[in-house]
Amino acid sequence: MTRSAMDRFIDTIEWVAAGFVGIVAVNIFVAVLLRNIFSYAIPDSFDIGRMLLGILIFWGIAATSYRGTHITVDLIWGNVGPKYQRVIDVFATLVLLFVVTVQTWTLFDKVRGTYNDHVATFDLHMPTWPFFAVAWIGDVSAVLLIAIRTYRLIFHPEDMHDPKFKSTE
Template sequence: MQIVWEASLKQSFMDRVIDTIEWLAAIFVGLVALDIFVSVLLRKFFNTSIPDSYDFGRMLLGILIFWGIAATSYRGGHITVDLVWTNVGPRARRWIDVFATLVLLFVVTVQTITLFDKVRQTYIDNVLTYDMNIPTWPFFAIGWLGDVSAVLLIAIRTYRLVFQPEALEDKHDANYNE
């Protein structure tokens, strides 16, 4: 009984981490939309703009991309080509997904390491926004945290593909239980 409760607690913690990361990605989508809406509104009706709106827009878009990678990495909701996958049995499907997820984990881990170097170099170079001279490295760091979150979620997905395939919720992975 104790082991079942601890496994349930771990799983619910992992699910809370996953949900938190997905909510953060959604918040960044809202921030980018709000920035665009307010910028267009100010430009169209008041002939003015937000100081550094271009810099904020491009940095928020970068943040959104990395947090979006994190959000799609766990669910497997990104574009895939399933020509071979659909023509094999459930066990082979599972191992194809494990292999693909391990490759994705490797690629995103390398990307995260190189992106950290970009954050560090931006900090060292003291890169500032054009109008208000705000340091840009915190925006890069938030994007990097999205990449770190992607690595975490891909690792959780890999673990669940191997040890708990029933814990994956999407229909794509439901075929493992056939």
């Protein structure tokens, strides 16, 4: 079965998010290893690790928003019929789209502010704005995926499930 360009785009964003999980894990592992075995601290390892965690959070929002795998409370949803479940899903996704769009707007202001203020790390004097920009791109990806999710929930709810889980009957 061929996958649509939209599904490949969604998968790419999820793989990028997974890549950042790996980068954060390697950064922490190497920093702890060097500090505990060789008594050597990587310059700016704390700042870099902190900013990488920020990137991971925003790309994680993108990865979980489309699939709806973030934390939910399904007390009402689980006790209503499919028609009302879809209404609740559309409403909740529209609220999420609004919130993440506002968050993306404010994060862009942070990227611009760190760029204009020439904010740098303490030891190596690396500019911090590129880290904020990568986090912002993750947030933009979240907005795009939530918009796709909203569109599919409203017009093509059958496309909301991963094709590998669809029944062949």
